Amino acid sequence: MNEPTPSSSDTAAFLRALGKRVRLLRLTAELTQDQLAAKTGMSRSFVSLIEHGAHGIDVARLARLAAALDLPLSTLIRQAEAAAESRNLP
Numbered sequence: 001m002n003e004p005t006p007s008s009s010d011t012a013a014f015l016r017a018l019g020k021r022v023r024l025l026r027l028t029a030e031l032t033q034d035q036l037a038a039k040t041g042m043s044r045s046f047v048s049l050i051e052h053g054a055h056g057i058d059v060a061r062l063a064r065l066a067a068a069l070d071l072p073l074s075t076l077i078r079q080a081e082a083a084a085e086s087r088n089l090p
Helices: 008-028 033-040 045-049 059-068 072-086
Strands: none
Touching: 008 045, 008 072, 033 045, 033 059, 059 072
């Protein structure tokens, strides 16, 4: 079964939606970027880039981020996908 390949605009929309979701979850958990970075083993600047949708993230880091936010990885991905898709509707 052939899955459609996401376009670069789809990928960019997903990364922006993911970043917004990560920021919201971080703020809800009352964490600073420094605190989230420490919990994930990432730098604060990398967390900032993710939150701004300006940088891709590999699955291992995404899993650490989800765990630090006390959320299953699949849920974080689904939430970001849903947000990205809703912004791409005509």
